[in-house]
Amino acid sequence: MVGITGYGAYVPRLRLSRQAVYDANKWFAPGLRGQAKGERAMANWDEDSVTMGVEAARDCLNGTDPKSLRNLFFASTTLPFKDRQNAGVIGTALTVEQGLMASDVAGSQKAGTSALIAGLTAAQSGAPTLVVAAEKRMARVASANELQFGDGAAAMLCGTDKVIAKLLAHHSVSMDFVDHFRGDESDFDYTWEERWIRDEGYVKIVPPAVKAALAAAKLKGADINHFVMPALMAAIPKQMAKMCGVAETAVRDNLGANLGDTGAAHSLMVLAHTLESAKPGERIMVLAFGQGLDVVILEVTEEIAKLSKRRGVSGWLARGKVETNYMKFLAFNDMLPIDKGMRAEFDKKTALSVLWRKRDMIYGLVGGKCRVCGTVQFPKSQVCVNPNCHAMDSQDDYSMQGLEAAVMSFTADSLTYSPDPPAYYGMITFPEGGRFMADFTDSDKEQVKVGAKMRMTFRIRDNDQMRGGFKRYFWKAAPA
Amino acid sequence: MAKGIKDKVAILGMGCSKFGERWESGAEELMLEAFKECLSDSGIDKKQLQAAWFSTAIDEVHVGKSGIPLSTTLRLPNIPVTHVENMCASGTEAFRGACYAVASGAVDFALALGVEKLKDTGYGGLPGGRGGPLQALWSANGTAPGNFAQLATAYQTAHGVADADLKRAIGHVSWKSHQNGAKNPKAHLQKAVDMDTILNAPMIASPLGLFDCCGVSDGAAAAIVTTPEIAKSLGKHDIVSVKALQLSVSNGSESGHNSWDGSYFHTTRIASKKAYEEAGIKDPRKEVSMFEVHDCFSVTELVTMEDLHISETGKGWKDVLDGFYDADGKIPCQIDGGLKCFGHPIGASGLRMLYEMYLQFQGRAGARQLKDPRIGMTHNLGGAPRENVSSISIVGRYE
Known part of the structure; x- marks a missing residue:
């Protein structure tokens, strides 16, 4: 029996107030007034699909040894690299390389569900398979998309052991229905008229595909307890459920109030949210519309009660901070030619040979533990750092990314260039041993204190725009 | 031996x-x-x-x-x-x-x-972006003020010094150097500044404000x-001779091992001890006539005076506020204005400190001349509190 064996999610801490966006843009687009409610998740300047994907994957694995993974699918339409496997970056950050088939899935809003189907198929043999989907879409200033979109990531672990939601059936149709597109010369979507998308798209494509999926699962619409269907048009999910014979009460909330639509990740995001409270025996139908339709039908098992606790969508949603500074949102998204000053000009060229040699350290936050004195240290070094030891070649790898750290000293630096000044950084210490001077992120004055507990998070350190946008990733400390 | x-x-x-x-x-x-x-x-x-x-x-x-x-x-x-x-x-x-x-x-x-x-x-402050290709991948996006600001946080934590007390003490360090620098025609900054200006200056890296940072010269x-x-x-009189030269370099224990609490300079403690020994100085608080220390930031000077074994650990801020290191105090420190006011052209600073000592011993220090100095110590620091080189020299009259 193949199915989902774990789920996870990630929502960035910042929540952009839609009212603030509207207030800034109403002179130009007064028609957006009706959408000026609630917040949308907004990635910090140091987050992209890969970093958010890593966080969702960590939330999902939650104790599962990443080295057991055999397949890793990463779905997004906002992959930071066109040619450099994005899924491979996630794998390296999770410290899994050997025996891993990694693949990026892209090009459509149904990339997330397509990756899930691929993942479930690959896992049929019993091979643990991680499906990650993340999105950080750009939208034009004063557009509806700017208010509708949200940034975030979700992850599903697929396998045959301890399945919490077994696969009943899946069905797909693929057709070149272009409701919107984003060409490779643009950062933004170009969208056709909504009424046409509804009448010729959803109405004609969804019901027959759902019918076929229900037939394959030997179910009727009424058997579906949770109907997961992202759509930018708010009325669509209920209309589709009705057309498919699914109860209106089964239609899941698309988390528009304070998350927004996370694009290719959104079906899995809402699925993760559904699994947080789903009961054994309940059936979940997951849809994703985008040049066709993917339909996945799952049935929750008794195993769900035994699943270890994780933050999940609700946990991440709960740690939000409302951002009312629309200018900051624009600056973070490179939509504002802000005067960064000369300190932003320092060359950020990455020696790829160094990155390769030190990938465990840089991407995995792997330190060392001395076999002679037991001291944990970062980075791992050939001579033990303990002044009373200094043993040579005595260290084993020691993963630090899951350890909680504490702030020993810190500052808020207004001199250094940071896209979000002042730059917080400080010496963090791990109770197991080891310390280093780390950049902080998702931090503000109220939270950063001596002794504050910090959680390590995978982030963008620099973006080398001189060389077409090579993102340098490393770990930062965020308030736990 | x-x-x-x-x-x-x-x-x-x-x-x-x-x-x-x-x-x-x-x-x-x-x-x-x-x-x-x-x-x-x-x-x-x-x-x-x-x-x-x-x-x-x-x-x-x-x-x-x-x-x-x-x-x-x-x-x-x-x-x-x-x-x-x-x-x-x-x-x-x-x-x-x-x-x-x-x-x-x-x-x-x-x-x-x-x-x-x-x-x-083309911009203020020290040029940044140094370090090798590995450092560039993981070291914090820091600056000199940001690194030294953390000395202040850690010092306060270690000794329970209140924010206002620390701010006043480090403010006094800079106030004193401005008083001295005003008497030095070669100094970069030759203007006395009042305490209010110092305490209310814009923040550079908390808790260090503008006047807690030395000039870039x-x-x-x-x-x-x-x-x-x-x-x-060669017929020279008033000969100034070298009494000690010591250098201590971090080996990574402060930055990588949890035994260091961030509140002091491990290297300075070692180098100064060795320097006193080399110079035959038994009680430095009594024997040293003047100091030129590496006051790249006000808090650096405050903490250094403890690491040089002059002020008691955790009590240096009180000596500072008592005027112990002022021009008319027990042991004047930065009588030439220090890095703070004389300025800090990096490669020249250690020699600049010696220059002031040399002038003082020969009675050529003009308006800032001290009375009969015998022994002087320079302290020249490179790097950050967690990883640094601490260089000490002791010079004095040759007798």
Whole structure:
């Protein structure tokens, strides 16, 4: 029996107030007034699909040894690299390389569900398979998309052991229905008229595909307890459920109030949210519309009660901070030619040979533990750092990314260039041993204190725009 | 058993350029300005120099690498020139090289010259973006003020010093240096500043405000050293000799091992202890007449006075507020204005500190002359509290 064996999610801490966006843009687009409610998740300047994907994957694995993974699918339409496997970056950050088939899935809003189907198929043999989907879409200033979109990531672990939601059936149709597109010369979507998308798209494509999926699962619409269907048009999910014979009460909330639509990740995001409270025996139908339709039908098992606790969508949603500074949102998204000053000009060229040699350290936050004195240290070094030891070649790898750290000293630096000044950084210490001077992120004055507990998070350190946008990733400390 | 450097080397001559924003001068002009004064003060001819040590720390923004820039600028007689770099302690490093050459008997006359031309970068503060390709991938996006600001946080945590007390103490450190700098015609900043201005200045890296940070300056300083015997034979009086030269370099324990609490300089404690021993000083609080310490930031000076074993650990801030280190205090510190006001052209700073000592011992310090100083200590620090080089020299009257 193949199915989902774990789920996870990630929502960035910042929540952009839609009212603030509207207030800034109403002179130009007064028609957006009706959408000026609630917040949308907004990635910090140091987050992209890969970093958010890593966080969702960590939330999902939650104790599962990443080295057991055999397949890793990463779905997004906002992959930071066109040619450099994005899924491979996630794998390296999770410290899994050997025996891993990694693949990026892209090009459509149904990339997330397509990756899930691929993942479930690959896992049929019993091979643990991680499906990650993340999105950080750009939208034009004063557009509806700017208010509708949200940034975030979700992850599903697929396998045959301890399945919490077994696969009943899946069905797909693929057709070149272009409701919107984003060409490779643009950062933004170009969208056709909504009424046409509804009448010729959803109405004609969804019901027959759902019918076929229900037939394959030997179910009727009424058997579906949770109907997961992202759509930018708010009325669509209920209309589709009705057309498919699914109860209106089964239609899941698309988390528009304070998350927004996370694009290719959104079906899995809402699925993760559904699994947080789903009961054994309940059936979940997951849809994703985008040049066709993917339909996945799952049935929750008794195993769900035994699943270890994780933050999940609700946990991440709960740690939000409302951002009312629309200018900051624009600056973070490179939509504002802000005067960064000369300190932003320092060359950020990455020696790829160094990155390769030190990938465990840089991407995995792997330190060392001395076999002679037991001291944990970062980075791992050939001579033990303990002044009373200094043993040579005595260290084993020691993963630090899951350890909680504490702030020993810190500052808020207004001199250094940071896209979000002042730059917080400080010496963090791990109770197991080891310390280093780390950049902080998702931090503000109220939270950063001596002794504050910090959680390590995978982030963008620099973006080398001189060389077409090579993102340098490393770990930062965020308030736990 | 090594006997140390005490009284084996004498300073024959010194020179120091005006420090500041020397828009009209390049490194070459600054080097010559210091060298001309130094050579004339020494009374020897350039041809008599047998070796030179040349210090710059951020050479990529001015002279470039190697000993060639010094040799070419001064047209030295094809003698050995060694370019040294030990971050902000580079100046003392050049002096150490020259002294060791003389002490070994290898040469009779050696030159140490340090220079830094920083004001051609187009922005304030020190140039950033240094470090190798691995560091660039993981070290924090920090600056010098940000690193030293953490010394303040950790010091407060270790000793339970309230925010207001610390802010007042470090404010006093800078206030005192401004008082002194106002009397120094070669200083970058020659203006006395009141406490309110200091305490209410904009924040650079919390808790350090603008006046907690030293000036970024252009400048050069130089010394010619020989043996005391040769100095005497040349008819010199008031000979100043070297009593101790010590350098301690971090080995990663502060930055990587949880035994260090961030509130002090591990290296300075070691180097100063060894220096007192080398100079034969038993009670430094009584025996040392003056200090020139590395006050790159006000808090650095405060903590350093404890690590030099002058103030009790955790009580330095009280000595500061009591005026112990003021010009009219028990042991004046930064009588020339220090890095704070004299300025901080990196490669020259260690030599600049010695220059003030040299003038003071010879009674040539003008309006800021102290009464009968006997022993002086310079402390020249490079790096950050968690990883640094701490260079100490003790000089005094040769008797």
